[in-house]
Amino acid sequence: MVELRGVSKSYGTSWALRPTDLLFPSRQTTVLIGPSGCGKSTLLRLLIGLLWPDQGVVCFDGAPLSPANILFYRQRMGYVIQDGGLFPHLTARGNVTLMARHLGWDEGRLEKRLRELSDLTRFPADGLDRYPAELSGGQRQRIGLMRALMLDPAVLLLDEPLGALDPIIRSELQSDLRAVFRQLAKTVVLVTHDLAEAGFFGDTIVLLREGRVVQHDPLNELIHRPAEPFVTQFINAQSRPLDAFAREISG
Amino acid sequence: MKRVAILLCVLLVTPRAEATAPVRQLNVGSKSFPESLILGEMVAQLAKSPSVEPRHKETKGLGGTRVLWEALRKGDIDVYPEYTGTISEEILSGKGGRGEDDIRKALAAFDIRMSQPLGFNNTYVIAMKEEAAARLDIRTISNLRQHPELRFGFSNEFLQRGDGWPSLKRAYDLPQRDVRGMEHTLGFLALENGDIDVMELYSTEGKIRRHRLSLLDDDRKHFPDYHAVLLYRADLQARMPEAVQSFLRLEGTIREPDMRELNARVELDHEREARVAADFLAERLAVQTAPELDSAVDRILAQTGRHLLLVIVSLTAAVVVAVPLGVIAARRPKTGQAVLGVASLVQTIPSLALLVLLMSVPFLGLGFWTAVVALFLYSLLPIIRNTYAGLHDIAPSLRESAAALGLPPLARLRLVELPIAARSILAGIKTSAVINVGTATLGGLIGAGGYGQAIFTGLTLQNTTMVLEGAVPAAVMALLVQGIFELAERVVVPRGLRLHAAA
Numbered sequence: 001m002v003e004l005r006g007v008s009k010s011y012g013t014s015w016a017l018r019p020t021d022l023l024f025p026s027r028q029t030t031v032l033i034g035p036s037g038c039g040k041s042t043l044l045r046l047l048i049g050l051l052w053p054d055q056g057v058v059c060f061d062g063a064p065l066s067p068a069n070i071l072f073y074r075q076r077m078g079y080v081i082q083d084g085g086l087f088p089h090l091t092a093r094g095n096v097t098l099m100a101r102h103l104g105w106d107e108g109r110l111e112k113r114l115r116e117l118s119d120l121t122r123f124p125a126d127g128l129d130r131y132p133a134e135l136s137g138g139q140r141q142r143i144g145l146m147r148a149l150m151l152d153p154a155v156l157l158l159d160e161p162l163g164a165l166d167p168i169i170r171s172e173l174q175s176d177l178r179a180v181f182r183q184l185a186k187t188v189v190l191v192t193h194d195l196a197e198a199g200f201f202g203d204t205i206v207l208l209r210e211g212r213v214v215q216h217d218p219l220n221e222l223i224h225r226p227a228e229p230f231v232t233q234f235i236n237a238q239s240r241p242l243d244a245f246a247r248e249i250s251g
Numbered sequence: 252m253k254r255v256a257i258l259l260c261v262l263l264v265t266p267r268a269e270a271t272a273p274v275r276q277l278n279v280g281s282k283s284f285p286e287s288l289i290l291g292e293m294v295a296q297l298a299k300s301p302s303v304e305p306r307h308k309e310t311k312g313l314g315g316t317r318v319l320w321e322a323l324r325k326g327d328i329d330v331y332p333e334y335t336g337t338i339s340e341e342i343l344s345g346k347g348g349r350g351e352d353d354i355r356k357a358l359a360a361f362d363i364r365m366s367q368p369l370g371f372n373n374t375y376v377i378a379m380k381e382e383a384a385a386r387l388d389i390r391t392i393s394n395l396r397q398h399p400e401l402r403f404g405f406s407n408e409f410l411q412r413g414d415g416w417p418s419l420k421r422a423y424d425l426p427q428r429d430v431r432g433m434e435h436t437l438g439f440l441a442l443e444n445g446d447i448d449v450m451e452l453y454s455t456e457g458k459i460r461r462h463r464l465s466l467l468d469d470d471r472k473h474f475p476d477y478h479a480v481l482l483y484r485a486d487l488q489a490r491m492p493e494a495v496q497s498f499l500r501l502e503g504t505i506r507e508p509d510m511r512e513l514n515a516r517v518e519l520d521h522e523r524e525a526r527v528a529a530d531f532l533a534e535r536l537a538v539q540t541a542p543e544l545d546s547a548v549d550r551i552l553a554q555t556g557r558h559l560l561l562v563i564v565s566l567t568a569a570v571v572v573a574v575p576l577g578v579i580a581a582r583r584p585k586t587g588q589a590v591l592g593v594a595s596l597v598q599t600i601p602s603l604a605l606l607v608l609l610m611s612v613p614f615l616g617l618g619f620w621t622a623v624v625a626l627f628l629y630s631l632l633p634i635i636r637n638t639y640a641g642l643h644d645i646a647p648s649l650r651e652s653a654a655a656l657g658l659p660p661l662a663r664l665r666l667v668e669l670p671i672a673a674r675s676i677l678a679g680i681k682t683s684a685v686i687n688v689g690t691a692t693l694g695g696l697i698g699a700g701g702y703g704q705a706i707f708t709g710l711t712l713q714n715t716t717m718v719l720e721g722a723v724p725a726a727v728m729a730l731l732v733q734g735i736f737e738l739a740e741r742v743v744v745p746r747g748l749r750l751h752a753a754a
Contacts, residue, residue, distance in 0.1 A: 074657035085652035131747035
């Protein structure tokens with residue numbers, strides 16, 4: 001579906017992404033994870049043409065992306081960022097329908113799609129006329145998701161979509177998001193730095209470190225067959241505080 | 252909205268005199284001090300006939316010799332009063348010789364003619380209190396040499412001018428050491444109080460009337476002649492000979508005491524220059540004229556219309572040009588720096604210099620459009636800068652979100668970036684508009700009308716009422732403009748952005 005072929009990106013002398021081949025298979029959720037600065041956001045931005053590779057190509061259904069065709073392919077990809085990235089001057093409805101309106105959809109079609117999406121993301125219909133500043137963080141994120149899904153894209157890219165939310169809303173939205181992914185069966189690429197979240201969403205996980213793919217496997221494999229000591233180190237670092245606490249209260 | 256439209260129509264359609272015979276228009280200019288205004292008024296009133304319609308109101312009180320000379324050469328005005336000394340020194344830069352015939356010859360090269368002197372010589376004179384001069388028996392400047400103890404008080408300009416104190420001291424070999432600089436009006440006071448004994452003044456200055464002064468004879472002919480004359484275009488003789496014949500009747504008719512009295516009536520008694528001029532013509536030339544004496548309300552209304560028009564036209568043009576420039580500046584940083592640099596540079600040009608510069612541009616010249624262009628140029632920077640800043644400050648995540656949707660660049664600009672920057676852009680326009688209302692007063696210097704005409708004329712006439720006639724409405728207009736823009740903000744700036752600002 002979406003594929004990196006020999007793609008690299010550097011800033012001056014430092015690698016943001018070393019030459020990488022990577023395939024994101026159709027209808028599966030792939031999670032990009034790694035410590036800060038590992039290149040996971042860079043990778044996502046390369047996929048939607050917000051950055052262009054120094055070498056290699058990004059392919060969509062086998063066709064290489066280029067500045068000439070990127071507007072066309074962006075309509076086939078939904079992109080969600082932390083806190084939604086909503087336009088403050090538009091209502092929730094205005095944000096969701098902006099692109100479809102630009103493409104000339106009529107009101108009936110817009111309304112129908114809006115209803116489908118608010119049902120899907122469990123967004124209250126009466127909130128559609130509010131401005132982003134009047135919505136809660138979780139609601140903003142649902143609108144961000146609706147906006148990304150409006151044109152029914154084949155691919156959904158999410159960059160730390162839950163990063164700005166408090167834990168309770170976060171876990172609620174996690175479940176809703178996973179339900180959406182399963183229901184829609186889209187090709188999903190999701191960036192996070194949270195291992196639990198990665199395991200929760202991901203069919204496969206891509207662990208990155210300093211611009212390099214360390215391991216590309218399901219969570220199980222990462223735990224039981226780490227490609228190198230860093231994998232175990234990374235997993236332990238994330239699970240240790242809670243485990244230690246659990247041991248403490250049980251012991 | 253409808254009312255604004257009607258108002259604009261009224262402002263735009265200024266009534267014009269219609270007559271059966273072809274009426275030719277004679278444009279009379281004058282400088283912004285009482286004497287020049289009075290002489291200009293005399294010329295206009297004398298030249299009026301069934302076939303000639305003189306206009307002085309629009310082109311009176313202009314800002315200085317350069318402005319008038321350029322206007323005369325371009326034909327924006329046909330005639331204006333000038334002084335021989337100014338012509339030889341300032342206009343001809345001393346190159347044409349100082350004799351009247353030399354000046355006349357030099358002017359002919361520019362197709363400009365000069366009348367015979369009108370009678371008075373408005374040059375520097377040295378003055379003392381009558382009583383002191385009599386006591387010390389001082390009648391000439393040479394006599395001052397015998398009294399080294401006398402205290403001199405001169406205007407700062409006179410202390411520094413080439414033909415002022417330094418050369419006067421040399422020419423007469425004057426021994427006095429107690430020489431101080433002071434503001435001219437205060438000089439009269441100091442002389443009255445006995446703080447100084449001698450001061451300089453202009454020979455036709457109206458204030459002389461209030462004080463009992465002896466004017467000392469310039470027995471060594473030190474001060475250059477500043478005989479009042481009329482400068483007019485050579486083609487005027489062919490175009491309206493009857494007008495030329497009429498205004499040349501002023502030649503040799505105004506003596507120094509006459510002019511002093513006329514100046515005093517305008518400067519000190521605050522009589523209207525049109526009335527003073529008409530009285531003189533009736534008395535000396537037995538010509539009955541009908542001076543145009545408009546009421547203060549008429550004047551304020553006309554000036555308000557003109558001022559608004561200056562602001563609206565120049566600001567609209569500035570918005571149309573500056574917003575796209577701001578967009579380009581935000582898109583291309585290098586071009587942006589260049590654009591902002593040039594706009595800032597324009598801002599540093601002194602306004603009078605810019606006006607004179609613009610007057611020499613073909614198609615501009617004296618009046619409305621030159622002022623509009625100057626205001627337009629001054630309005631650019633705040634709008635460009637705020638458009639640039641508004642776009643530049645949009646969070647990168649929002650810009651990328653718009654791009655990631657697949658919107659083409661122009662649609663991003665229109666649907667996302669400009670609306671988000673609306674508040675900043677509008678603030679820039681507001682700044683320009685308010686500054687514009689103030690700056691438009693400079694239109695008074697080049698005959699573009701507006702509140703500036705009242706302000707500058709009032710200042711030179713030391714007529715506070717007249718200054719306020721321009722200054723108060725200008726201040727009110729600035730406040731109104733500010734208010735209108737604050738209302739506009741509620742309409743133009745999307746509600747979502749205002750919420751954001753509140754949070």
